[in-house]
Amino acid sequence: MGGRSGLGEFEQLVLLVVIRLDDEAFAPEIADALEREVDRGVTRGALYSTLNRLESKGLLAWDPERPDPERGGHARRRFAVTAEGLAALRDRRSTLLTLWDGIEDVIDGEAR
Amino acid sequence: MSRRGWARGILRRTLADDARGRAIRSELEREHAERTERDGAGAADGWLLRQAVSVASWSLRDRLAGRPWGAPGAPLGPVRATRDALRSLRRAPGYSLAVILTLGAAMAATVSVFTVVRGVLLRPLPYPEPTTLVRIDGLYDGVPGEGGIDYPAVLDWREGLDGLQGIAVWSGAEGIYAADGVSEVWTGTSMSPELLETVGIRPALGSWYGPGEGGLNAMTLHLSHDLWERRFGADPDIVGKTIRLSDASWVVQGVMPRGFVWPDAETQYWIPLRDSRFLSSRGSGFLHVAARLTPGTSLEAARAELARFTEQLRAEVGEDVRTVALRSVAEVERAPVARALWTLLGAVGLVLLVACANVSGLSLARTETRKEEWSIRVSLGAHRRHLVAGLVAESALLALAGGLVGLVGALAGVRGLVALAPADLPRREAVAMDPAVVVFAFAVSLLVGLLAGLLPGLRAARAAAPGVRRSRGRGARSHRTHAALAAAQIALSVVLLMGAGTLLRSFARLNAVDTGFRDPGGLLVAEIGLTDDRYPDLAAILDYHERFLQRVVDLPGVESAGLSSHLPFSGSRLEAAMVREGQVFERGATPIIGMEVWNGRYRETLGLPLLRGRDPRRDPSGQEAVREVVLNESAAERLAPGGDVLGLRLSFDVEPGEPSSPESFYEVVGVVPDVLSGSLEQAATPRAYYDIQEFRRTYGFVSGRYFYAVIRTRGDGSGLAPAIRDIARELDPGTPVRSLATLESLVRRTTVPARFRTLSLGLFAALAVAVALLGVYGVMAYSVATGLRRIGIQKALGAPAAEVGRRVLLRAAAIAGAGAASGAAASVVLAPVLESMLYDVPARDPWTLAAVLALAGGGALAAAARPARRAARVDPMRILREE
Numbered sequence: 004m005g006g007r008s009g010l011g012e013f014e015q016l017v018l019l020v021v022i023r024l025d026d027e028a029f030a031p032e033i034a035d036a037l038e039r040e041v042d043r044g045v046t047r048g049a050l051y052s053t054l055n056r057l058e059s060k061g062l063l064a065w066d067p068e069r070p071d072p073e074r075g076g077h078a079r080r081r082f083a084v085t086a087e088g089l090a091a092l093r094d095r096r097s098t099l100l101t102l103w104d105g106i107e108d109v110i111d112g113e114a115r
Numbered sequence: 116m117s118r119r120g121w122a123r124g125i126l127r128r129t130l131a132d133d134a135r136g137r138a139i140r141s142e143l144e145r146e147h148a149e150r151t152e153r154d155g156a157g158a159a160d161g162w163l164l165r166q167a168v169s170v171a172s173w174s175l176r177d178r179l180a181g182r183p184w185g186a187p188g189a190p191l192g193p194v195r196a197t198r199d200a201l202r203s204l205r206r207a208p209g210y211s212l213a214v215i216l217t218l219g220a221a222m223a224a225t226v227s228v229f230t231v232v233r234g235v236l237l238r239p240l241p242y243p244e245p246t247t248l249v250r251i252d253g254l255y256d257g258v259p260g261e262g263g264i265d266y267p268a269v270l271d272w273r274e275g276l277d278g279l280q281g282i283a284v285w286s287g288a289e290g291i292y293a294a295d296g297v298s299e300v301w302t303g304t305s306m307s308p309e310l311l312e313t314v315g316i317r318p319a320l321g322s323w324y325g326p327g328e329g330g331l332n333a334m335t336l337h338l339s340h341d342l343w344e345r346r347f348g349a350d351p352d353i354v355g356k357t358i359r360l361s362d363a364s365w366v367v368q369g370v371m372p373r374g375f376v377w378p379d380a381e382t383q384y385w386i387p388l389r390d391s392r393f394l395s396s397r398g399s400g401f402l403h404v405a406a407r408l409t410p411g412t413s414l415e416a417a418r419a420e421l422a423r424f425t426e427q428l429r430a431e432v433g434e435d436v437r438t439v440a441l442r443s444v445a446e447v448e449r450a451p452v453a454r455a456l457w458t459l460l461g462a463v464g465l466v467l468l469v470a471c472a473n474v475s476g477l478s479l480a481r482t483e484t485r486k487e488e489w490s491i492r493v494s495l496g497a498h499r500r501h502l503v504a505g506l507v508a509e510s511a512l513l514a515l516a517g518g519l520v521g522l523v524g525a526l527a528g529v530r531g532l533v534a535l536a537p538a539d540l541p542r543r544e545a546v547a548m549d550p551a552v553v554v555f556a557f558a559v560s561l562l563v564g565l566l567a568g569l570l571p572g573l574r575a576a577r578a579a580a581p582g583v584r585r586s587r588g589r590g591a592r593s594h595r596t597h598a599a600l601a602a603a604q605i606a607l608s609v610v611l612l613m614g615a616g617t618l619l620r621s622f623a624r625l626n627a628v629d630t631g632f633r634d635p636g637g638l639l640v641a642e643i644g645l646t647d648d649r650y651p652d653l654a655a656i657l658d659y660h661e662r663f664l665q666r667v668v669d670l671p672g673v674e675s676a677g678l679s680s681h682l683p684f685s686g687s688r689l690e691a692a693m694v695r696e697g698q699v700f701e702r703g704a705t706p707i708i709g710m711e712v713w714n715g716r717y718r719e720t721l722g723l724p725l726l727r728g729r730d731p732r733r734d735p736s737g738q739e740a741v742r743e744v745v746l747n748e749s750a751a752e753r754l755a756p757g758g759d760v761l762g763l764r765l766s767f768d769v770e771p772g773e774p775s776s777p778e779s780f781y782e783v784v785g786v787v788p789d790v791l792s793g794s795l796e797q798a799a800t801p802r803a804y805y806d807i808q809e810f811r812r813t814y815g816f817v818s819g820r821y822f823y824a825v826i827r828t829r830g831d832g833s834g835l836a837p838a839i840r841d842i843a844r845e846l847d848p849g850t851p852v853r854s855l856a857t858l859e860s861l862v863r864r865t866t867v868p869a870r871f872r873t874l875s876l877g878l879f880a881a882l883a884v885a886v887a888l889l890g891v892y893g894v895m896a897y898s899v900a901t902g903l904r905r906i907g908i909q910k911a912l913g914a915p916a917a918e919v920g921r922r923v924l925l926r927a928a929a930i931a932g933a934g935a936a937s938g939a940a941a942s943v944v945l946a947p948v949l950e951s952m953l954y955d956v957p958a959r960d961p962w963t964l965a966a967v968l969a970l971a972g973g974g975a976l977a978a979a980a981r982p983a984r985r986a987a988r989v990d991p992m993r994i995l996r997e998e
Contacts, residue, residue: 030139031146048169051139052177055184058135065138067488077145080138 010062010091016041017053018062018092021082028082029068030054054082062088118160119147122167129171135184139170200508210481213893214474214568215516217886218560221470222521224879225463226548226556227528231536232456234546236449241374241545243315244407248444249279249417251404259440259447262286262403266394268428268436269307269404275424278417279406281313285378286402288386290360291644291849292346298844298851300644301342301360303384304377311337311385313405314377321354321369324387329368331394333387336365340373342383360384362648362849374544378403397435405444417441434702448541455872458948462611462879467563469607469883473890474567476600478510480897482575483593489576502576506569514564518557522548525556532875537868571596594898598926601894602934604887608880609938609971614949615880616963618873621953625866630684631790631799633722635858639832640683641824641839642854649849653811657714659846660807660822664715666842667826672835674827677717678807682823684861686793686800691767693803695754696780700769706753708746709792709800710767714807718745718787720827728761728785731806741809742778745785750801760786765803781805794865796954825858832857872952884970887934888978895927895982906986907994920987927979928972935971939964 010018020036021028030050037045057063065080084092116124126143130136143166150159174184204211239245251272253263266284273282285306292299308329317323318337329335336358338347347353358365365386376382388394393401408417418441429436442450489502526548533546632638643663650656660678667676680689692705718730731743744765751760760783768779781803789799828835836855843852899906906919946958956963 030142031149046169046173047143047166048171048173051170051184052173055135055177056182059182077141077148078138079142079145 010095013049014053014057014062015092015095016043017050017057018084018088021063021084022092026081029079030082033082057088060087061085062091118164122160122163125164125167125171129167129174131184143167143170196504196508197512199505200512203505204509204512207481210477211513211516213477213889214513214564215520217470217473217477217889218514218517218564219520219524220882220886221463221467221563222518222556222560223524223528224466224882225559226521226525226552227532228456228459228463228875229555230525230529230548230552231532231546232460233552235540235542236453236456238542238545240445240448240542242444245445246443247408247410248314249406249408249414249441250444250447251406251421251439251441252447253400254438254440259442263400263437264402264404264439265397265400265435265437266402267397268400268439269402271428272406272421272424276417276420278409278412278420280409281309282404282406283307283310283313284388284402284404285310286388288384288389289644290384291362291646291851292358292360293849293851294359297346298848300851300853301383302381303336303386304382305386305388307388310377310405311371313407316372316375316377318369319372320351321367324368329387331388331390334363334365335368335387336360337369337371337385338367339371339383340375343370361646376544380543397432400437414441414443451868452537452540454951455868458614458872458952459875459879461948462614462876465607465611466879466883466886467559469604469886469890471563471567472600472604472607473886473893474563475571476597476604476890476893478568479571479593479596479600480893482571483901485572486575486578499576503573506572506576507565510564510568510572511561513568514560515557517564518560521560522553522556525552535871535874537871538864597894597897598930601887601890602930602937604883604890605931605934605971605975606938606941608883608887609935609967610941610945611876611880611883612967612970613938613942613964614945615873615877616967617949617953617956617958617960618869618876620960620963621956622866622869622873624955625795625869628791628795630795630862631723631788632683632858635684635862637828637830637832638683638721638858639824639826639828639835639839640854640856640858640861641826641843641852642682642821643678643824643843643850643852644821645850649847653808656811657808659850660714662846663824663842666846667824667839670835670838670842672829674829675716675720676824676826677713677715677720678822678824679714679717680712680807680822682861683721683825683858684791684793684865692769693754693765693767694769694775696764696766699774700771702771705769706750706801708750708753708767709802710805711802712805712807712810714822717825718804720825721790722827723787723790726786726788728783731784731804731809733806733808737808741806742781743784743806743809744781745787745804746783747787747789747799747802747804749789749799750803751783751786753801754783795862869952869954884974888974891927891930891975892978892982894930895923895979896985898926899923899982899986902986903989903994906989907991910989911991916987919989920983923983923986924976924979927975927983931972931975934975935968938971939968 016037017033020033020040023040024032024036030047033054034045034047034050037043037050054063058065062085063082064085065082068079068081126140130140143163147159147163150162154162177184240248242248251264252259252261254260255263264284269282269284272279276282283306285304288303288305290301290303292301308324311318312323319340320343321337324335338353343349343353350356353367354369356367358367371385408414421439421441425436425438529546529548533540533543536543645656645659650659664676664678667673689711690707690709692700693708694700694705698705718725725745726748728745731745732741734741746754746760754760754765755763763783764780765783766775766779766781768775787804791797791799792802824839826832826835826839833856839855840852843850910916910919942964943959950958
């Protein structure tokens with residue numbers, strides 16, 4: 004937990020993925036993207052726990068999508084990052100950038 | 116149990132039955148269905164069980180950490196509901212705008228008329244205990260007129276009636292105020308001393324008359340607040356001071372408070388009743404009477420007592436005792452306008468109903484498109500309560516916005532209505548928008564908005580079920596409801612159009628009536644009041660007349676001028692029973708003829724040709740009496756039906772059963788055409804015209820001290836008014852000219868009530884028609900838009916474009932036909948409401964009905980033209996591809 008908004012690392016990742024997926028930000032796609040991009044397996048239990056938490060904090064919102072009869076008529080939710088969510092991410096980024104400032108050489112040098 | 120069954124059991128126990136829980140279950144089921152298709156049932160079932168276990172463990176973890184899953188955000192409070200409703204309405208700007216404008220226009224009309232009705236008809240009159248204040252008026256042909264009571268009757272009533280107290284009388288008065296360089300005529304009231312106390316309004320300055328004060332001919336007066344401010348600079352010490360009025364001195368007794376308008380707003384001063392020989396004669400009724408019901412007496416009881424008393428008196432005194440009507444003051448004041456105003460309120464009620472039907476149609480269409488959204492929301496766990504709360508918020512928002520638009524529109528509407536209203540609209544000053552009107556406006560618009568906006572939605576929301584509701588062709592039932600709503604709008608509009616149409620025809624007929632005057636726009640009419648003090652004898656009067664006429668005729672642009680004892684186009688002020696030589700007077704059988712006295716070239720100026728005979732002569736020397744009279748056609752017909760009236764000798768010096776004196780006979784020397792007298796709706800009355808010199812020499816009086824000059828001008832005469840005022844001022848500053856107007860404007864003034872009714876009802880009808888046609892357009896456009904697939908199939912199956920378009924038009928015609936038919940039936944039933952307001956047009960006028968039906972049908976087809984074109988142009992391939 005860190006920053007003003009109390010944004011955890013996994014929460015941050017979820018928000019970023021939701022932004023990247025844009026119109027395709029449904030729960031399975033979010034899970035896929037997390038596994039693919041971040042190479043991190045995630046159960047639906049963990050994912051929903053995080054999504055619920057982000058929603059309760061007001062950083063995430065969802066719209067119902069029209070059910071597809073070919074999918075048994077099951078509806079799904081399309082997630083989107085709220086203005087508060089974006090602000091929290093921006094906050095987090097500037098904190099990190101401040102901390103990164105001036106230590107790139109150290110980090111890069113060690114890596115080389 | 117299968118793995119899938121286990122998984123579902125776990126999920127059901129773990130996830131709450133709320134929005135979030137149902138959403139998660141739905142999403143897992145959906146993914147499970149996809150995986151079944153892709154990886155096979157076994158793998159998918161295994162996956163589902165694993166996820167169910169993880170969901171169970173994570174939700175348990177979160178619950179232990181104090182973060183239970185089942186808390187789907189804040190409950191839907193009013194603020195949130197309003198915000199959601201605003202967002203949802205912003206996404207449907209066309210719908211929102213249509214509802215707001217429809218409601219707003221109808222509300223503007225309703226609130227305007229309600230404001231006027233409230234001010235004029237509903238507010239209590241501004242007198243203490245207004246319900247006990249009554250008036251007594253004479254009956255003319257069974258209809259109560261204004262005034263017409265004689266003084267002896269009043270004295271009898273004061274003696275003999277128990278149900279009435281404070282019986283007070285008044286009549287009109289006029290005074291010429293000439294001081295400090297101003298010269299003007301004041302309209303006043305001469306009254307018995309108890310009048311102000313009976314009405315119950317105390318003077319703002321000074322006092323009522325005490326016992327023994329203000330008797331006949333007392334030289335005291337009360338001033339109106341307005342006159343006191345305007346002419347006396349609101350002098351606080353005015354009481355007790357002396358004012359010169361009509362060459363006499365008057366002591367100011369008091370100043371009446373602002374807004375005191377008894378008997379009318381024109382009255383500027385009040386003086387004690389003047390004694391005259393008319394005051395003591397029974398049957399010469401020229402007084403108005405006001406009184407208070409004694410405590411405990413009902414209006415009906417007082418009426419019955421007065422009727423009994425009148426019968427008794429007639430048995431004792433004879434036929435001269437007049438039949439009278441006792442009415443509450445509210446009834447007297449409101450009677451002339453009540454019917455028109457209630458009718459207008461009914462009319463705007465219909466406009467409101469049209470708007471209601473329209474908004475219902477709009478929200479029904481919107482509901483159809485939202486059913487799907489609602490099904491999703493329900494399947495995602497939204498409670499129906501939330502859907503309903505959202506609907507209520509939306510409807511209320513739209514209704515309030517419509518009410519606001521209506522209020523703003525009504526600000527202008529009220530002003531327009533009052534400006535359009537006849538000059539004698541009572542309580543004009545009480546017509547104002549106040550908090551009560553605002554409350555009324557919002558209450559009505561909320562009611563309308565909720566009824567029309569909410570009901571269709573409510574039904575749909577209740578029916579919204581989770582699962583698929585892929586509605587392509589909308590239900591036939593909803594189409595029928597739409598069509599019925601549109602037909603109802605057409606029906607209501609036809610009723611309004613029918614009313615407006617008959618009024619319009621009646622108004623046109625009224626304006627086409629020939630008054631008998633030639634070119635009344637080029638005739639200027641001026642009133643000249645000569646006081647007895649300054650002009651005591653005939654010579655003085657004739658001298659003034661001659662000088663006045665000479666100066667006027669010398670003005671450039673004036674063709675001729677003349678004078679009469681009567682204002683042209685007005686009722687007769689003097690009438691008498693006339694007998695032919697050899698006949699004796701017989702009550703009821705002897706014709707009553709109006710008498711008018713002329714001077715100068717009056718007949719030529721009015722443009723009345725001599726149909727037969729010649730003008731009456733005048734003896735130039737003034738010594739010999741020439742007794743000659745000219746009759747109008749009506750009088751000639753009454754006195755010598757079918758025969759020749761020239762040479763007939765007439766007398767109005769009659770006594771029942773006795774022959775008239777030989778020297779009282781006048782010889783008929785000419786006949787002129789009829790002219791109307793005071794109303795376009797009533798036939799001309801019989802009139803006899805005398806030369807002023809000969810008439811006055813015989814009878815020693817001319818009816819009244821006032822003369823009316825008529826001046827024939829080239830072109831529009833109104834520009835000459837200032838020059839004529841100047842002439843009067845130069846001739847005698849104590850004799851001002853007043854009420855200068857063209858004869859045409861005097862005639863037009865009598866049509867103002869008809870114009871008011873016609874214009875206002877016409878406006879409301881136009882509004883209703885516009886809304887109704889929009890409604891038809893909406894229904895047709897909606898039906899085409901939602902039936903694209905059906906239309907596409909029809910065309911693909913070979914239906915020609917023209918046929919498809921024709922079907923749309925036929926449907927519109929059917930809707931319009933059904934609406935117009937029920938509207939026509941309703942108009943026939945409602946027709947009697949307008950009966951008394953029509954002139955020479957039947958309330959069920961078939962021509963108007965035909966025109967209205969043609970208009971409604973044509974309008975509906977025009978409104979359906981665009982949707983029909985759209986249907987005709989549907990490309991079947993594109994539609995089917997989209998499917």
